[in-house]
Amino acid sequence: MALRWKKGKGKGKTEREMSFLEHLEELRWHIIRSILAIVVLTIFAFVMKKYLFDYIIMAPRSPEFFTNRMLCNLGHLMKTELLCINTKPFELISIKMSGQLTTHIAVSIVSGIILDFPYIIWEFWRFFRPALYTNEQKYARGVVLSASGLFFTGVLFGYFMIVPLSIHFLGSYQISEQVVNQIYIRNYIGTETSIVLATGLIFELPLITFFLTKIGVVTPSFLIKYRKHAIIIVFILSAIITPPDIFSQTLVGIPLLLLYEVGILISKAVYRRKKKEHDEFMRDGSTSSENATL
Numbered sequence: 001m002a003l004r005w006k007k008g009k010g011k012g013k014t015e016r017e018m019s020f021l022e023h024l025e026e027l028r029w030h031i032i033r034s035i036l037a038i039v040v041l042t043i044f045a046f047v048m049k050k051y052l053f054d055y056i057i058m059a060p061r062s063p064e065f066f067t068n069r070m071l072c073n074l075g076h077l078m079k080t081e082l083l084c085i086n087t088k089p090f091e092l093i094s095i096k097m098s099g100q101l102t103t104h105i106a107v108s109i110v111s112g113i114i115l116d117f118p119y120i121i122w123e124f125w126r127f128f129r130p131a132l133y134t135n136e137q138k139y140a141r142g143v144v145l146s147a148s149g150l151f152f153t154g155v156l157f158g159y160f161m162i163v164p165l166s167i168h169f170l171g172s173y174q175i176s177e178q179v180v181n182q183i184y185i186r187n188y189i190g191t192e193t194s195i196v197l198a199t200g201l202i203f204e205l206p207l208i209t210f211f212l213t214k215i216g217v218v219t220p221s222f223l224i225k226y227r228k229h230a231i232i233i234v235f236i237l238s239a240i241i242t243p244p245d246i247f248s249q250t251l252v253g254i255p256l257l258l259l260y261e262v263g264i265l266i267s268k269a270v271y272r273r274k275k276k277e278h279d280e281f282m283r284d285g286s287t288s289s290e291n292a293t294l
Contacts, residue, residue, distance in 0.1 A: 030123045037119045042112030049104060052111060057189060060164045061089045061171065067164045085168035090181045092188055103185055110193055114155065114200075118148035146207055154203025158196040162252055166195060202237065202256065209263035213270040220268040223260075230260050 045052055059065050063072070068086045075083030094100050113120075122144045170191065171181060212218045223230075238253040 027127055030127045034116070034120045034123045038109075038112045038116045040112075041115045042108045045111035045115070046104065046108040052107065053104075057107065057192065058092075060159070060192070061086050061167050061188075063087050063089070065164060067160050071164075086164060086171075088172070090171040090183055092185045093182045094185050099185065103189065106186075107189060107193075114197075117151055117200075118144060121147045143207070147204060150203045150207055151200045154200035155196045157203070157255065158199030159192075162195050162199060163192050165251070166191060199252075203259065205256075205259045206263045206266050210266050210270060213267040214274075218267060220264055220271050223264045223267055227260070227264075231257065234260065 060067070062068065063084075063086055065086065068084075072084040072087075075081055094103070096102075125144050167188075171183060174181065209218065209223070213220075234256045235249060235253050237256065238249040
C-alpha cells in the first residue's frame with residue numbers, strides 16, 4: 001500500500017512514495033520529538049515552581065491582579081463596589097499527604113503542553129505538508145504561526161478575563177454563612193486550566209473556518225444563514241465556561257461573536273479566491289481547446 005506522502009528533500013535527492021510502514025515510522029518520530037519537547041518544558045516548569053504558582057496560578061485570586069484592579073477602578077468611576085472582585089481571597093487547602101507534590105507534577109505537565117503547542121503544531125505540519133499539492137501548501141503557509149497566535153491569544157483572554165470572574169463567583173458563593181469556603185487546590189487549578197485551554201481552542205475558530213472553506217465544507221452564505229444559530233451556541237458556550245451571571249457571559253460572548261464574524265470575512269476572502277482560480281482555469285481550458293481545434 002502506497003500513500004501520496006513523498007520522501008526525499010533537498011538538492012540531488014529524488015522523491016518517492018512512502019509505504020504504509022514508512023508512513024507510520026515518520027509519524028512516530030514526529031510524535032516522539034513532540035513528547036521530548038513537552039518533557040523538556042515540563043522540567044523547566046517544574047523547576048520554576050515559585051514563579052509558576054505564586055505569580056501565575058495564584059495571582060487571579062489576589063486583589064492586586066491586573067484585571068481585579070482594573071474592574072475595581074471602573075467600579076469606582078461608576079460609583080459601585082460590585083465590580084471590585086476577589087477582594088477577600090479564599091483559603092486553598094491540600095487534603096492528601098502527597099497532594100501538593102502530585103499537583104506540582106500535574107501543573108508542570110499541563111504547562112509543558114501549553115508552552116509546547118507551537119512546536120507540536122509545527123511537527124504535525126511537517127508530517128502533513130508532503131501530502132499537500134503545491135498550491136495547497138501555498139495557502140497553508142503560516143499555519144503554525146496563525147494557530148499558535150490564536151491559541152495563545154485565547155489562553156491570555158481566558159486567563160485575564162474569565163478566570164478572575166470565575167474565581168470570584170465560585171469562590172465567594174455561599175449557601176449559608178455557617179459554611180466556610182476552603183477550596184481544594186486541585187479543584188482551583190482544574191477550573192483555571194479548563195478555562196484557559198477551552199478559550200485557547202475556541203480562538204482557533206477563524207483558522208478552522210479558513211480550512212473548512214478551502215476544502216468546500218462551508219461557504220460564506222452558509223455561515224451567514226446560520227448566524228442566529230451561532231449566536232445561541234456562542235452564549236451556551238459562554239454559560240459553560242463562565243460563572244452563571246449575565247456580565248461574565250456577555251464579556252465572553254462578545255469576543256466569540258467577533259471571532260465568528262471574522263470567520264465569515266475569512267470565508268468570503270477564500271471563496272472569492274477559489275472562484276477566481278476556477279474561472280481562470282476554465283478560461284485557460286477553453287483557450288487551449290480553441291487552439292487545439294485551430
